[in-house]
Amino acid sequence: MNILAIDIGTTTGWARTDRNGIVHGGSAKFAPLAMEKPGHRWLKFRAFLGEQRASGEIHAVYYEDVKQHAGTLAAHVYGGFLACLEMWCAANNVPLRPVGVGQVKKHWAGKGNADKTAMVEAARAKGFRPVDNNHADALAILALAQHIEGVALAATVEQEAA
Template sequence: MNILALDLGTQGGWALSLCGGAVKSGSESFAPGKCGGYGQRWMAFRTHLSSVRDMAGGELQAVYYEDVKRHVSTLSAHAYGGFLAMLQAWCATNNVRLIPVGVGTIKKHWTGAGNAKKAEMIDVARAKGFAVIDDNQADALAILSLARHLEGA
C-alpha cells in the first residue's frame, strides 16, 4: 500500500511509504516568493502532490494529513486552509482516500506525549534512523508512522 503523509504549511513536510516498505520524505517550501507569487504556491503544491504520486508508481491508496484546529496567526490559518482545499480537490480528482489525524494523536503515537515539542519530534525521527532536515519532515514521518499503524501496513 502506498501512503502519503503531509504536514501542511508554507514549509510543508511529506513522507511516502511504498508498497515494499521503503520510505521517502522531505520538506518543501511553498513560499509565495519562491513559487512566483501567491496564486503560484497552490499550483506548485498541486504539482508536488503529483510528483510524489509519480514516485509511488502513479498510485496512492491514502493521504494522511495533520488536522490542525488552532493556528498562531490569521495568516497561517488562511495558508493552511488553502493547502487543505487544494489537497481535498487533488485527492477527489485522483480518487485517493484522505484521512485527517489530530495533532495530539500524532505526537502521542510518535513520542508518547500528546504535547511534545518540535525538538522532541525531530529527536525521535533521528533515533529511528531518519536524516530529517526540519520539524515539518519529522512531523510527516510521525504521521506516516501512525498511518501505517492504522492501515496495518
C-alpha cells in the same frame, strides 16, 4: 500499502512509502517568490502532489488536522493547502484521512504536547534523519497512518529534499 503523509504548510513536510516499503521524505517550500503572484504557492503544491503520484501509486493520504493556528494568516494558508489537497485527492480518487495533532505527537514521541525538538529527536531515535521538524512530523504522521492501516513502518529509509 503506499501512504503519503503530509504536514501541510508553507514548508510542507512529507513522507511516503513506495511499493517496496522504502520510506521517502523531506520538506518542500511553497512560499511565493518575489516575482510570483500569491497563487503560485497553490500551483507549486499541486505540482508537488502530481510528482508524488508520478513516483508511484498512492493508496491513501494522511495529514495533520490542525485546529488551532498561530495567527490569521497561518489559518488562511493552512486552509488553502487543505482545499488543494482535498481537491487533488477527490480528482485522483485517493482517500484523504485526517489525524489529530496530539494523536500524532503521542504516538510518535509519547506525549500529546511534544515540541518540535522532541519530534525530531524521536525521528532520529527511530533511525530516520529528518531534514527539519516538518519532515519529522510527516514521518510521525506516516507511522501513525501505518499503525491505523495495520502496516509496519519500514526500516529502509531514503532521504529526499524537494
